[in-house]
Amino acid sequence: MSTKTRIGTVHHTSPSSRITTALQRMADVVGPDHAISDPQRQLPYLREWRDLYAGHAALVLMPGSTLEVAQILATANDAGIGVVPQAGNTGLVGGQIPSPSGTEVVVSVSRLTQVRAVDAAGTAMIVEAGLTLSEAQAVAERAGRMFPLSLASEGSCQIGGVLATNAGGVAVLTYGNARNLALGLEVVLADGQIWNGLKTLKKDNTGYDLRDLFIGSEGTLGVITAAVLKLFPRPAETATAFVTLPDVTSVLALFHLAEERAHEGLTAFEFMSRLSVDLVLRHIADTRLPFEHPAPWYVLIEISSAVEGGAASAALERLLGQAADKGLVRDAALARSLAQARGLWRLRETASEAQKPEGGSIKHDVSVPVARIPEFLEKAAPVVEQVCPGARPVVLGHFGDGNVHYNVSQPLGMDKAAFLALWEPMSAAVNDLIAAMGGSISAEHGIGQMKRAELSRFKSPIELALMRKIKAALDPKGILNPGKLL
Amino acid sequence: MSTKTRIGTVHHTSPSSRITTALQRMADVVGPDHAISDPQRQLPYLREWRDLYAGHAALVLMPGSTLEVAQILATANDAGIGVVPQAGNTGLVGGQIPSPSGTEVVVSVSRLTQVRAVDAAGTAMIVEAGLTLSEAQAVAERAGRMFPLSLASEGSCQIGGVLATNAGGVAVLTYGNARNLALGLEVVLADGQIWNGLKTLKKDNTGYDLRDLFIGSEGTLGVITAAVLKLFPRPAETATAFVTLPDVTSVLALFHLAEERAHEGLTAFEFMSRLSVDLVLRHIADTRLPFEHPAPWYVLIEISSAVEGGAASAALERLLGQAADKGLVRDAALARSLAQARGLWRLRETASEAQKPEGGSIKHDVSVPVARIPEFLEKAAPVVEQVCPGARPVVLGHFGDGNVHYNVSQPLGMDKAAFLALWEPMSAAVNDLIAAMGGSISAEHGIGQMKRAELSRFKSPIELALMRKIKAALDPKGILNPGKLL
Numbered sequence: 001m002s003t004k005t006r007i008g009t010v011h012h013t014s015p016s017s018r019i020t021t022a023l024q025r026m027a028d029v030v031g032p033d034h035a036i037s038d039p040q041r042q043l044p045y046l047r048e049w050r051d052l053y054a055g056h057a058a059l060v061l062m063p064g065s066t067l068e069v070a071q072i073l074a075t076a077n078d079a080g081i082g083v084v085p086q087a088g089n090t091g092l093v094g095g096q097i098p099s100p101s102g103t104e105v106v107v108s109v110s111r112l113t114q115v116r117a118v119d120a121a122g123t124a125m126i127v128e129a130g131l132t133l134s135e136a137q138a139v140a141e142r143a144g145r146m147f148p149l150s151l152a153s154e155g156s157c158q159i160g161g162v163l164a165t166n167a168g169g170v171a172v173l174t175y176g177n178a179r180n181l182a183l184g185l186e187v188v189l190a191d192g193q194i195w196n197g198l199k200t201l202k203k204d205n206t207g208y209d210l211r212d213l214f215i216g217s218e219g220t221l222g223v224i225t226a227a228v229l230k231l232f233p234r235p236a237e238t239a240t241a242f243v244t245l246p247d248v249t250s251v252l253a254l255f256h257l258a259e260e261r262a263h264e265g266l267t268a269f270e271f272m273s274r275l276s277v278d279l280v281l282r283h284i285a286d287t288r289l290p291f292e293h294p295a296p297w298y299v300l301i302e303i304s305s306a307v308e309g310g311a312a313s314a315a316l317e318r319l320l321g322q323a324a325d326k327g328l329v330r331d332a333a334l335a336r337s338l339a340q341a342r343g344l345w346r347l348r349e350t351a352s353e354a355q356k357p358e359g360g361s362i363k364h365d366v367s368v369p370v371a372r373i374p375e376f377l378e379k380a381a382p383v384v385e386q387v388c389p390g391a392r393p394v395v396l397g398h399f400g401d402g403n404v405h406y407n408v409s410q411p412l413g414m415d416k417a418a419f420l421a422l423w424e425p426m427s428a429a430v431n432d433l434i435a436a437m438g439g440s441i442s443a444e445h446g447i448g449q450m451k452r453a454e455l456s457r458f459k460s461p462i463e464l465a466l467m468r469k470i471k472a473a474l475d476p477k478g479i480l481n482p483g484k485l486l
Numbered sequence: 487m488s489t490k491t492r493i494g495t496v497h498h499t500s501p502s503s504r505i506t507t508a509l510q511r512m513a514d515v516v517g518p519d520h521a522i523s524d525p526q527r528q529l530p531y532l533r534e535w536r537d538l539y540a541g542h543a544a545l546v547l548m549p550g551s552t553l554e555v556a557q558i559l560a561t562a563n564d565a566g567i568g569v570v571p572q573a574g575n576t577g578l579v580g581g582q583i584p585s586p587s588g589t590e591v592v593v594s595v596s597r598l599t600q601v602r603a604v605d606a607a608g609t610a611m612i613v614e615a616g617l618t619l620s621e622a623q624a625v626a627e628r629a630g631r632m633f634p635l636s637l638a639s640e641g642s643c644q645i646g647g648v649l650a651t652n653a654g655g656v657a658v659l660t661y662g663n664a665r666n667l668a669l670g671l672e673v674v675l676a677d678g679q680i681w682n683g684l685k686t687l688k689k690d691n692t693g694y695d696l697r698d699l700f701i702g703s704e705g706t707l708g709v710i711t712a713a714v715l716k717l718f719p720r721p722a723e724t725a726t727a728f729v730t731l732p733d734v735t736s737v738l739a740l741f742h743l744a745e746e747r748a749h750e751g752l753t754a755f756e757f758m759s760r761l762s763v764d765l766v767l768r769h770i771a772d773t774r775l776p777f778e779h780p781a782p783w784y785v786l787i788e789i790s791s792a793v794e795g796g797a798a799s800a801a802l803e804r805l806l807g808q809a810a811d812k813g814l815v816r817d818a819a820l821a822r823s824l825a826q827a828r829g830l831w832r833l834r835e836t837a838s839e840a841q842k843p844e845g846g847s848i849k850h851d852v853s854v855p856v857a858r859i860p861e862f863l864e865k866a867a868p869v870v871e872q873v874c875p876g877a878r879p880v881v882l883g884h885f886g887d888g889n890v891h892y893n894v895s896q897p898l899g900m901d902k903a904a905f906l907a908l909w910e911p912m913s914a915a916v917n918d919l920i921a922a923m924g925g926s927i928s929a930e931h932g933i934g935q936m937k938r939a940e941l942s943r944f945k946s947p948i949e950l951a952l953m954r955k956i957k958a959a960l961d962p963k964g965i966l967n968p969g970k971l972l
Contacts, residue, residue, distance in 0.1 A: 121742070121857035166691050174750070176690065182665070193948050201858045203663065203853045204888045204926035205702055206933060206941060207653050207971065208953050212698035214580065216691055228899070233746055256607070260719055263792025264660070264750035306749025315793070371607035401688045440690035447692060455692060462679050466960070467694050473959035474952070 013027055019103075022079035023058055026105060026335040029071045034062035034111070045086060045106050046098065053094035053449060056102035057084070064111045066186060066194060066225040072191025073223065073479075082482040083107050085219035086160030087129060090153040092363070093448030095165065095218045095484050104482065109160045112225055118143050119231070124183055124200045128226045129160025136229065145231035152349050160224045166216035168444030170348070173400040174267045174304075175232070177444070179215045184228035187214050190221075200228050213470070218446050219481040221474045235304035237423040238267070239312040240341040241320060243332040244295030248374045250328040251297050255370065255399055257328070258301060261319050264314065266400070268302035270348050273395035274408075279354040280347050287347060290333035299399070300348050351396050355409055360419040361394070362426045364406040366434045367443035373404060379433055384408055387426045388419065403443040406430065431458065447485045455485070488779040505589075508565035509544055513590060515557045520548035522599070531572060531592045532584065539580035539935060542588035543570070546697065550597045552672060552680060552711040557592055559965075560678025560710065568591050568968040571705035573647030576639040578849070579934030581651065581970050582705045590968065595646045598711055605717070610669055610686045614712045615646025621970035631717035634661040638835050646710045652702035654930030655822060656834070659886040660753045660790075663716070663930070665701045670714035673700050676707075686714050693698050704932050705967040707960045725798040726751070726827040727806060729818040730781030734860045736814040737783050741856065741885055743814070744787060747805050750888070751798065754788035756834050759881035761895075765840040766833055773832055776819035785885070786834050831843070837882050842896055846905040847880070847913045850892040850919045853929035857889060865919055870894055873912045874905065889929040892916065917944065933971045941971070 027035035033336050037059055047054040058081070063069045076083045082104035098104040112128035113135075119125060122145045127136055133154040140147035149158060151169040161167075163185070167178045175181060184199040197211055205443045214222050246253050251271050258266050274296050280287050303319070305312035316334065323329040335341035355361045368376045377395060384391050390411030397404040408426060410419035431441045435458050447455050456464060464486075471478075471486055495903055513521035522528050523545055533540040544567070549555045562569045568590035572582040584590040598614035599621075605611060608631045613622055619640040626633035637643060637655040647653075649671070653664045661667060670685040683697055700708050723748060731737050737757050744752050760782050766773050789805070791798035802820065809815040821827035841847045854862045862883065870877050876897030883891040894904035894912060917927045921944050933941050950972075957964075 016922065034839050079804070119855065121855070123856060156949050166695075168689055168691075172689065177691075179695070181877075189948075189952075195948050195952065196946065197949070199926070200924065201926050201929070202856070203654055203658065203889050203929040205654075205663075205930050206926055206928045206937075207702075207949070208707075208956055209652075209665070209695075209698045209702055210949065210952055211954075212695045215694075216695055221694075233749055235749070261793060263719055263721070265792065306751065307747060311797075367687050369605060369607070369686050370609060371605070398689075401727050403689050407736055438686065440685070440687050440692055442692045443687075443689040444691050450796070451692075459693065460682065462675075463683070463696065465691070466675075466681065469959040470694055470699075470956065473955040 019079055019081065022075050022081055023105070025061060025075045025337055026061055026072045029064050030061050030063050034064065038062040045089065045108060047090055048091065048094070048097060053097040055098035055100050057098045057104055057106045058102060060108060062108050062111050066112070066188065069107065069109070069188045069225055070192045070194050073190060075478050076105065077191045077477055080477055081105060081479060083479050084481055085109065085160070085164065085223045087158035087164070088132060088156045088476065091165060091448060092445045093442070093450035095446055095448030095481070096161065097449070099483055107223060109223070109225065110158065115139050116226065119200060122231055124228050124230055126140040126198055126226060126228050127159055127403060129158060129224050131159050131161055133157050133159065137146060140231050143231065146234040147181070147229055148232055149178060149181055152352060159227055161226050163215050163227055164217065164219050165446045168401070168403065170268055170398065170400065171269060172398055173269060174264060179212060181230050182211065182215060182227050183230055185211050185214055185224055187222040187224050190480050198226060198228050213335070215287065216446070218448060218485045220471060221480060221484050230309070233306065235267070235306060236308045237305045237310070238311040239303050239316040240335040240342070240344055241301050241316055241332050242290055242344040242347065243299050243301065244291060244330045245297040245328060246295070246330060248297055251299055251399060252371065252374055253326070254299060254323050254328045257323055258319055262303045262315055262323070263286055265303050265305055265315065267304040268300060269400035270300040270350065271396060271399040272298045272351060273393070274353050275392060276394045276396045277347060279358060279394065280350050281355045283351040283354045285351065288360045290344070291331040293331070295330060297305050300344060323373040326396040348396070355394055355407055358409045359414070360410040360416040362408045362420070362423050364427065364430050365443050365445040366404055366406055366430070366439055366441060367402045368434065368437050368439035370400065372437055373399065373402065376404065376433070376437060376439070380406060380430060383429045383433055384426065387429050388422050390414070401443070427454065449484060452485065504565055505567065506846065508561050508567055508603060509591070511561050512547055512558045512631060513540045513545060515554050515743050516547050516549050520550065522546040526539035528972065531575065531594060532577055534580070539583040541584035541586050541591055543584045543592045544588060546592040548594050548597050552598070552674065555593065555709055555711055556673045556678045556680050559674050559676060562591065562965050563677045563963055566963055567591060567965060569965050570967055571595065571646070571650065571709045573650070574618060574642045574646035576643040577647060577651060577934060578851070578931045579928070579936035581932055581967065582647065583935070585969055593709060595642065595709070595711065601625050602712065605686060607715055610714050610716055612684055612712060612714050612886060613645055615644060615710050617645050618797030619643050619645065619648055626717050629717065630720070632720040633667070633715055634718055635667055637663060637837060645713055649701050649710050649713055650703065650705050651932045654884065654887070654889065656756060656884065658884060659755060660750060665698060668697065668701060668713050669716055671697050671700055671710055672712040673708040673710050676963065678965050681708070681847050683913070684712060684714050702775060702932070704934060704971045705972050706957060707966060719792065721753070721792060722794045723791045723796070723798040724788060724827070725802040726786070726788050726821040726830055727802055727818050728776055728830040728833065729785050729787065729806065730816045731783040731814060732781070732816060734783055734863055737785055737885060738857065738860055739812070740785060740814045741811050743809055744805055747808070748801055750787045751789050751791060751801060753790040754786060755886035757882060757885040758784045758837060759833060759879070761878060762837050762880045763833060765844060766836050769840045769843045770836040773836065776830070777817040781816055786830060823888040840894055841880055844895045845900070846896040846902040848894045848906070848909050850913065850916050851929050851931040852890055852892055852916070852925055852927060853888045854920065854923050856886065856888040858923055859885065859888065862919070862923060862925070864888065866892060866916060869915045869919055870912065873915050874908050874928070876900070887929070913940065935970060938971065
């Protein structure tokens with residue numbers, strides 16, 4: 001008796017007693033050590049690191065197997081209890097955080113950390129949803145292969161969340177989003193049935209693409225419990241450079257040149273505005289600019305080669321020589337060692353962190369066709385200035401994917417809360433511009449809670465109706481991540 | 487009056503008169519020149535080139551715009567008339583052929599041939615569903631770019647069909663299936679609404695992946711009328727070789743070596759058994775073996791490079807040298823000109839055609855994990871021999887994708903009809919083996935009519951139920967391509 005997590009008192013007639021019974025049953029599924037009802041101990045699962053979203057939960061459940069997830073969902077579905085799936089809790093749009101109602105249960109997949117198989121030929125591995133991305137990368141590396149997905153949060157984000165949100169990151173240019181890196185999934189459906197779609201095949205044209213329907217659905221159609229991930233050969237050589245450019249049209253010209261010269265070997269093309277780099281140098285320890293003079297724009301380029309013998313470095317040097325001849329690039333720093341390459345990457349990877357000490361930041365993760373990035377930036381600046389004079393766009397992102405992290409830092413000296421109160425009008429104005437340019441208001445972070453209202457403003461009624469029909473078909477009681485995405 | 491296509495006599499009360507009225511309305515939408523009721527003129531749309539599938543249709547309609555497709559579907563949906571979408575009519579599983587009932591209408595997208603836009607930066611183009619694949623390739627080429635999808639039927643297959651079936655082909659290794667080459671779609675839904683999903687973005691995480699749900703759904707969820715297709719830089723150089731190997735485990739070893747050495751530069755790795763090549767040499771004009779001696783296995787390898795200067799040829803020669811050192815490759819013929827490369831590709835591309843004069847052929851388009859291809863071939867031979875002693879496996883396919891075209895030609899001298907009567911037991915036996923090995927019974931051709939019964943034998947009830955729920959949600963009256971896939 002005493003080892004059980006007790007959920008209130010059980011009465012057998014009222015609706016609330018049915019809920020209580022169901023919660024007790026769910027707690028029993030995972031056992032007392034893995035059902036958290038104490039609000040204090042629940043805390044890490046109820047809020048995210050930036051404190052933008054916080055909620056309450058009737059229970060936080062930590063199932064230890066797919067079967068336990070299935071039993072929890074079957075019970076929740078019968079009782080009509082909302083389920084918030086959660087992995088590494090690193091999402092940036094509140095998709096993994098329960099509502100403030102306290103009626104939902106959080107189902108964390110963090111204990112599902114098994115590596116179920118690594119294909120002998122090294123083409124794929126089957127891992128569970130709670131494995132962190134960096135652990136997954138390490139498993140691939142131990143097999144002499146590479147899992148290329150790479151994000152700033154890779155040390156704590158988990159595969160289930162990565163797939164549920166179709167995460168992007170810095171290697172999308174060559175390898176694609178999370179969607180492109182999964183061959184198959186195991187998913188627990190709303191009613192607790194388990195869909196085993198763990199195919200390791202490169203080609204399979206037998207029916208509807210259920211895999212891609214679950215990927216990116218942010219836990220609203222099912223709970224991903226395991227996945228078949230594609231593995232790749234590791235590049236034999238990688239060459240990295242950090243360069244300065246006079247304007248953003250030069251960034252575009254350099255990208256086209258790089259794509260033309262390096263083709264599939266162009267494995268990263270990240271851009272940063274001067275302010276973005278300045279904040280890194282100001283706030284992040286052990287960073288330094290590898291040039292004497294700052295510049296309006298910076299680009300981090302990485303070229304990889306399958307063969308040894310200096311091909312990657314040679315290609316990069318050739319590219320930068322051509323770019324200098326065309327007046328696109330001013331200074332260029334080429335990494336001469338792995339440590340130097342890490343130093344250059346650190347300038348890019350700490351960019352989000354470096355914005356925090358500057359006060360409030362209103363973030364936009366948007367995309368436009370690559371060729372229209374200069375136009376977007378030119379038009380966005382006055383839009384921002386109109387909503388909040390003196391606000392400072394901190395621009396960076398995955399240029400080659402058309403993906404701009406258009407983060408707006410507060411004016412110097414302004415009250416942080418007063419600035420953040422402008423989130424809605426600021427985002428609405430930026431998103432209107434994005435919509436007018438045929439762009440996306442969420443390139444890689446998803447919709448979650450943050451952009452739900454905006455979504456209904458920008459998606460056509462026909463598309464929203466299609467999404468709702470699919471949601472109703474797969475989760476008729478609406479228990480899966482209520483209030484998220486749709 | 488005389489310029490209208492007249493559909494019987496109109497009576498206003500009976501159900502059949504409602505059908506007649508609806509058919510008349512659909513014919514009026516496209517006009518008399520584009521509504522075919524004469525069975526003789528319908529013939530090209532009612533059967534396919536191998537004469538494996540044939541049907542009847544109340545009407546064959548050739549709409550000239552997306553709006554006309556929408557009006558046809560709205561009318562068909564109201565009246566409950568089955569609609570069979572058709573593009574180039576090159577499908578190999580009967581998905582594009584109406585049933586024998588004569589109650590359905592065929593909606594051909596062949597007149598939708600506009601190139602709506604080619605992105606100035608050359609990253610994408612918007613084309614309509616009736617454009618042939620080779621025309622789409624030519625549009626890309628005129629823009630200085632490449633659309634890499636390539637199939638034997640590319641001269642006649644059309645983009646709508648290519649996407650509806652998620653076609654594969656010879657460039658999947660580097661560029662992926664049709665699914666990977668589309669950024670967005672325009673789709674007419676069952677009730678005639680038009681979903682405009684023609685985004686040209688590389689990244690867009692705003693909601694469910696509707697695009698990939700329609701791609702590969704074989705016209706059962708909507709009619710694709712236009713698509714945004716990805717464009718790529720053209721390789722600066724391509725090197726092609728045709729090589730002989732002693733056994734299929736050497737083919738696997740050569741593939742691993744090629745993948746390791748050429749990485750993303752490995753743009754084709756096609757394999758053929760001796761009999762497969764023998765039939766080409768026997769039945770196809772102007773083909774010759776580029777070696778003195780035939781061999782048990784042949785591989786066509788293509789390596790591409792983004793830069794000029796002989797890198798592709800050098801990589802290929804290095805690879806073949808290493809392969810020879812390891813005893814994997816016996817003879818190798820390297821193309822020294824474009825004409826020679828075309829000659830080598832011709833050996834591979836005419837392989838299907840070359841099977842026809844040999845009598846009946848029972849085809850299997852299957853996949854297994856790449857590393858298990860040798861095991862599959864070893865186990866499949868006795869399975870085939872048991873069903874039909876003397877039957878001759880003609881093996882070829884996209885080795886690097888795990889995709890084997892396991893075509894079984896009739897024994898010499900056997901009656902063709904008697905052999906083809908064995909289709910069901912032969913396929914069932916081969917598919918049982920495939921299922922036991924975790925493979926796919928349709929790697930790239932789809933399900934259509936041919937594999938529908940087999941599908942329900944191999945998909946889990948949970949997956950079939952998921953597919954049926956989605957079908958019911960998007961096409962509640964079941965008018966779209968009835969009797970196909972599900």
